Structure formats: structure tokens, C-alpha cells
Amino acid sequence: ETGVTQSPTHLIKTRGQQVTLRCSSQSGHNTVSWYQQALGQGPQFIFQYYREEENGRGNFPPRFSGLQFPNYSSELNVNALELDDSALYLCASSFGTGMETQYFGPGTRLLVL
Amino acid sequence: GDSVTQMEGPVTLSEEAFLTINCTYTATGYPSLFWYVQYPGEGLQLLLKATKADDKGSNKGFEATYRKETTSFHLEKGSVQVSDSAVYFCALSREIQGAQKLVFGQGTRLTINP
Numbered sequence: 001e002t003g004v005t006q007s008p009t010h011l012i013k014t015r016g017q018q019v020t021l022r023c024s025s026q027s028g029h030n031t032v033s034w035y036q037q038a039l040g041q042g043p044q045f046i047f048q049y050y051r052e053e054e055n056g057r058g059n060f061p062p063r064f065s066g067l068q069f070p071n072y073s074s075e076l077n078v079n080a081l082e083l084d085d086s087a088l089y090l091c092a093s094s095f096g097t098g099m100e101t102q103y104f105g106p107g108t109r110l111l112v113l
Numbered sequence: 114g115d116s117v118t119q120m121e122g123p124v125t126l127s128e129e130a131f132l133t134i135n136c137t138y139t140a141t142g143y144p145s146l147f148w149y150v151q152y153p154g155e156g157l158q159l160l161l162k163a164t165k166a167d168d169k170g171s172n173k174g175f176e177a178t179y180r181k182e183t184t185s186f187h188l189e190k191g192s193v194q195v196s197d198s199a200v201y202f203c204a205l206s207r208e209i210q211g212a213q214k215l216v217f218g219q220g221t222r223l224t225i226n227p
Contacts, residue, residue, distance in 0.1 A: 004156075033212070042117075042202055042217030043157070045209075056212020090156055097212055104149075104157040 002027050004093050004105035012111045013081050021076045021108045023091030031055075031097055032074040034066060037088040037107070049074050050097050078110075086112045115140040119203050119218035126193055127226050134188040134221050136177075136203035144205040146170075146179055146186040147215070151200045160188075160201070195225045 005024045013019050025032050031050045035043035045058035049068035063079040072093070078085055088109050092102035120135040138146065145164045149157040161170030166181035175190045186203060203218040 006156075033214075035215070040219075042204075042219050043215070045214040045216070048212035048214070050212070056208075056210040056214060058209070058214065092157075092215075094213070100213070101147075101159055101162065102213070102215060103159065106154075106156040 004091060004103055006089075006091050006105040006108050008108060009106070010109045010111075012113065014113050015081055015083060017081050017112075018077065018079045019081060019110060021078075021089050021091075021110070023074045023076070023093075023105060025072045025074070025091075025093035026103050029093035029095050029103070030072050031094045031100075032068055032072065033092045033094070033102060034074070034076050035090040035092065036060070037090055038084075039087070043090055046076070048097070055097055081112045083112050086110060115144070115205060115207050115216045117203050117205055117216055117218035119201075119221050121221070122200075123222040123224060125224045125226065128195055129192045130225075132188070132190040132193045132197075132223070134201055134203075134223070136186045136188065136218060138184050138186065138203075138205050140184075140205055140207065140216075143181065144207055146177070147204045147206065148175070148177055148186070148188050149202045149204060149217075151202065151220070153199070157202065193223075193225050195227050198223060198225045 033048040034046040037043040047057040088107040094100040147162045148160040161172040163170040163179035
């Protein structure tokens with residue numbers, strides 16, 4: 001069974017640029033959630049994707065957007081990067097949208113200069 | 114809104130010591146409760162969970178009991194090892210717009226000295 005994988009592992013961008021982060025869900029999982037973890041903080045929910053549709057969103061602006069593909073993998077896109085977007089971005093997969101356990105990937109560390 | 118408050122860290126203990134990391138929550142209804150662990154340079158791993166009041170979650174010698182009356186989910190281990198050094202996150206599960214969202218505490222860094 002393959003776990004959740006994310007790419008790239010690290011990324012450096014400058015203010016105003018755009019970034020795409022990728023996530024492959026665990027085998028058998030059809031739901032992907034994205035979280036932002038600032039340094040020294042707990043993760044914050046960005047949004048969740050189920051059946052290729054956004055299925056719930058946290059308190060993040062529209063410049064944070066995503067996609068889910070037919071194979072359940074997902075992308076997180078962030079436009080007009082700001083310094084405060086520097087964080088570890090975590091992807092989690094689960095089966096269904098109910099109270100199922102979410103399994104996390106290793107994350108992508110983004111630094112915005 | 115929903116929130117989770119954890120014991121401030123860092124926490125430093127000697128090997129074989131008893132561990133308690135406090136966690137309290139504020140939420141409407143009865144959310145599921147979780148402890149996740151994050152080892153250096155890695156993502157989060159589920160340590161244990163409890164889905165209803167008085168449930169006890171346990172794994173790898175760690176335990177936590179869902180206490181509705183005190184809105185708490187404290188993590189305990191009887192004898193810690195150096196390999197338990199990590200950051201521990203308490204979390205609750207909440208439905209938002211049909212999606213399951215995890216609300217995390219700020220994390221507690223644990224260091225175990227040999």
C-alpha cells in the first residue's frame with residue numbers, strides 16, 4: 001500500500017509569483033485535504049476535494065485554489081504569493097468525507113522571499 | 114468557534130519518565146478527538162483517536178481518554194523512550210460544508226534525554 005506523497009519537498013519563490021504543489025493520495029482514498037502549517041504552529045485547514053470538487057473551505061483567500069484529478073491526486077495553487085505564505089503545506093487523504101481518519105504526507109516546505 | 118489548547122512546550126524528560134501532555138478543547142457537540150505526532154522533517158502521523166465520550170484511544174504505549182465533562186483529551190505514557198522525541202498535536206474533527214476539517218492545537222515539542 002502506497003502512502004501519501006507530495007512534491008516538491010522544498011520550494012523557494014519570490015513575492016508575487018505563483019506556485020503549484022502536488023499530492024498523490026493513499027491507495028483506495030478518494031478525498032484530499034490541504035493544510036498550511038506555519039513555523040511553530042499547528043496546521044490550518046485550507047480546503048478539501050472530493051470527486052474532483054471543492055468540498056469545504058477554511059479561512060483562506062481565493063488566491064488559494066486547487067484541483068483534484070480522476071485518479072484522486074490533487075494540486076494546490078497559490079497566486080500572488082505573499083511573505084506570510086511561507087509555511088509547510090500538508091496534504092492528507094481519506095476515504096469519503098465523513099469522520100474517517102486523515103493520513104498525511106510529508107509536506108512541501110515553501111519559502112517566499 | 115472550535116479550538117484546541119495544548120500544554121505549552123517544550124517539554125524535556127528523562128528516559129523512562131511518565132509523560133502527560135494536556136489538551137482541552139472548545140466545540141459544539143461531540144467532535145472526534147485525535148493525537149498526531151510529527152517527527153523531525155516528516156509529516157503528521159496519527160497516534161491515536163477517540164470518537165465518543167469516555168472512549169480511550171491507545172497506541173504504542175500512549176493513551177488518551179475523551180472526557181466530555183472536562184472537555185479534555187490528555188495524552189499519557191507510562192515510560193517514555195528517546196525515540197518518542199517529536200512534536201505532538203491534539204486535534205478535533207469538525208464538519209464544514211460537508212467536509213471533515215481537523216482543528217489542531219499549537220503543538221507540544223517533547224524531548225527525551227537518555
